Amino acid sequence: MVRTLTPCTPKTCVSEIIRKVRDKYHHGCVILVNTEEAGTSDFSGQQRFVKITKHLYLLPIIVGAVTLNSFNYTSMQTRCNTKHPIFVVLSVNMATKRFLQDVSPTPTLQYPCWLLFLTPDQTLEDLLEHVYLPFNSHFLSVAADGDNILLTEAYHVDRGGPLRTFRYGLWNATEVDVTVSPLSVFERRPHLHGLVIEGASINVPPIVGLDQGSDGVYRVGGLFGEIWKVLEKRVNFTTRLHPARDNAYGIYNVSSGSWNGMMEMVRSGQVHVAIGDFSMTRRRSTEVGFLFPIIQTSYSVFIRVPSGQQLPWGGFFSPFARDMWLGMGVCVLILTAQWSVLCSVAKRLDSHEASTSERRHPGGSLLSVLRAFLAQGNDWIPEAMSCRLVFLTTYLTALVMNAAYSASLISSLSRQTTVVPFQGLQQLYNDSTYSFVVIKKTAEYNSFQDSNDPMMIKAFIKYLKGKEDLPLNLGEALDHICTKSKYSALLELEQAKSVSSNISCEIMALPQEVIPVTLSPIVAKHSPYMELLSYQFTSHFLFLVPLTKIERDISRSSPIGYAPFASLSPSTLGLLKLRSSGIVVKIRRDLWSKVFPRTEADYPVVSLINVVPVLQLLFIGAASSILFLVVEICCRQYSLGFKNNNKKKTSRRYHVKSRWV
Structure with a gap:
């Protein structure tokens, strides 16, 4: 059925306004709220109710109806599959005002859209007296103004603050359709009008810092603090x-069923936000809301870099692949054959080459070629031009080979690849020689405690369960890694990197990450400002996290499965992703350069331990030469003694024979 647009009148324009608002907010079905009190009857009002319902069915729009007395937002009656409904009140009376006052403290006015049609003698200010409309609510009124129909949007920035309005739409007799504002909700409500929010933070520089000034006021700093100030x-x-309470982010105590730290401060309502690098976990998301992640990182196992790292024997053959070594061997044999043949021909043709008789033999030619490949000189230069060409070819080939081999070997030596004892948590568990800890009263402890992963469950039972000597903070964990033998700790990668230059030993993360994590500040669970702050984070601070993952995280943390950004169009979501201005990168670069200034050039250093195999080869060669020298001397002495004995025997026989003669 094709619907044609015709100019609507104040009597027939109700369904068009409802359709326009529904499409603008991307809501699902329309729920018509009947405000007629029990015992009263208004036949004309009932007729109007039925006509509008019929007209909405023809658009087509899914329509439902509910009375104020039976209204229950959490029931399936007011749900429209996965989308929130739009509640339409066609007749506003005292029962409507009492109802709005009663549901004001609940999320009923916060998530769905409300559309109220006012009579000329009613005003929005009178209707909403003692009613709190959260900042993220969608509350619209429709009122006639002469020949015009005005759509007004209303909201409060804070409870007890003034009611703020925005002219959302307009219709007049000269227009075919209702015109609504093209601005998005965050362009209509761009800021919080100087609102003061209670917050908490912790001092864990350089990620986040908290300092108390001489005036007693706390000020936030660090990476997260600078972003928050912007x-x-x-x-x-x-x-x-x-x-922060207990100087902790906050973990869940299974035995007592309670939280501590900043998590409890936000959860209990003591503060509205907590500024810090909070890890997004399933248990936390049921209690608080997360803003958009600033950093995407992981928890990895850190150990002290093992001492005595050296290039393995096979490392001296790794610069060339197997086929390269084979090709070089073939090249040596070909050059040896050419050398031997050409020297033999040159000897026959030129008497000046008579001194090259030893190089005509394959053994002599092979030694001459090997001298070139081993960067050694030759004590002979051929006279014949053909032999000189082979001579030049041999040395040029050897030069290229030596340069390529030396460059690759030096690069591998200066890179100083560390041989790790194991790759990840699974191998660490099987190794059983290293101890393993996590920082006490942190989200990573809860992650192991609540995990369904078999490996994490076994690691928790073996290393963490019932242990009281776990490190209390990052500094203590790093100190134990440096001072204790075969000690490993699960640390957040970004934090460990930020302080790695200030500890007494060199640490490293195992290649396999244990828990991927995103870090974000937290807000109260039903915070009306979460969407605006998240929008600003996305628009100006988007850093590493894909937008699809962000939407999924927010949807999971919503109390009723509602993603706050579902009301935005796909084009707006795409625009958010493209509008990343790189502020996080700039703040991070500036902050890191101040905390860890570069004082000297970072040149790779090759230590003695890296060339131990070379020294071993030299020692073996020297020892072998001495051994062979001793063997040669012994053999020589034995040979001389054997000859002298033969001479004595021969002389004695001669004397005996001459005596007989």
């Missing part, structure tokens, strides 16, 4: 900071 300026709000 966000405050953009969204026009300030944060009154408090130190």
Whole structure:
């Protein structure tokens, strides 16, 4: 059925306004709310109710109906599959005002869209007196203004604050359709009008810092703190900071069923936000909301770099592949054959080449070619031009081979590849010679405790369960890695890198990550500002996390499975992704250069331990030469003694024979 657009009148334009608002907010079905109180009857009102319902069915739009007395937002009656409904109140009366006041403290006004049609003698301010409309709510009123119909959007920035309105749409008799604002919700509500938000933070530099000034006011710093301060300026709000409870981010205590740290401060309502690198976990997402991740990283197992690292014997053959070594051997044999043949021909043709008789033999020719490949000189230069060409070819080939081999070998020596004792947690568990810990009262401890992964369960039982000597913070964990033998700790990669230059030993992360994680500040679970702050994070601070993953994380953390950005069009979501301005990268680069200034050139150093195989080869060669020298001397002495004995025997026989004669 094709619907043709015709100019609507104030009587027939109701369904067009409902359709327009529904399409704009990408909502699902339409729920018509009947505000007529029990015991009253309004036949004309019922007729209008039925006509509008019929007209919406023809558009087509899924339509439902509910009364105020039976209204229950969480029931299936008011659900439209996965999308939120749009609630339409066609007749506003005192029962409507009491209803709005009653549901004001609940999420009923926060997630769905409300559309109220007012009579000329009703005003929005009177209707919403003592009613709190959250900042992220979608509450619209429709009122006639002469020949025009005005659509007004209403919301509060904070409970107890003034009601703020925005002219959302307009219809007049000269227009075919209802015109609504093309601006997105965050362009209509771009900032928080100087709102003061209670917040908490912790001092874990350089990721996040918390300092108390001489005036007693806490100020946040570090990577997350600098980003938060930029966000405050953009969204026009300030944060009154408090130190973290228990000086901890917060973990869940299974035995007591309670939280600690900043998690409990946000969860209990003591503060509204917590500024820090909170790991997104399933258990945490059920209690608080996460803003967009600033950093995507992982938890990895860190150990002290094993001492005595050296290039293995096979490393001296690795610069060339097997076929390269084979080709070089063939090249040596070909040059040897050419050398031997050409020297023999030159001897026959030229008497000046008579001194080259030893090089005509394959053995002599092979030694001459090997001298070139071993970068040694020759004590003879041929006279014949053909022999000289072979001579030149041999040395040029050897020069190229030596240059390529030396460059690759020196590169491998200066790179100093460390041979790790194991690749990840599984091999560490099987090794059983290393101890393994995580930082106490952190999300990673809860991750092992709540994990369904068999390897993490076994590691928790073997290394962590019931242990009281776990490190309390990052510094203590790094100190134990440097001072204790065969000690490993699960640390967040970004934090460990940030302080690795300030510890007494060299540490390394095992190649296999254990837990991939995204880090983000947290807000109260039903925070009305989460969508705006998340939008600003996406628009100006998007760093490493794909947008699809962000949407999935927010949808999972929503109390009713609702993704706040579902109301945005796909083109707007794509625009958010493209509008990343690189502020995070700049802040991170500037902050890291101040915390860890580069004081000297970072040249790779080749230590003595890296060339131990070469020294071993020299020692073996020298020892072998001495051994062979001793053997030669012994053989020589034995040979001389044997000859002298033969001479004595021969002389004695001669004397005896001459005496008989």
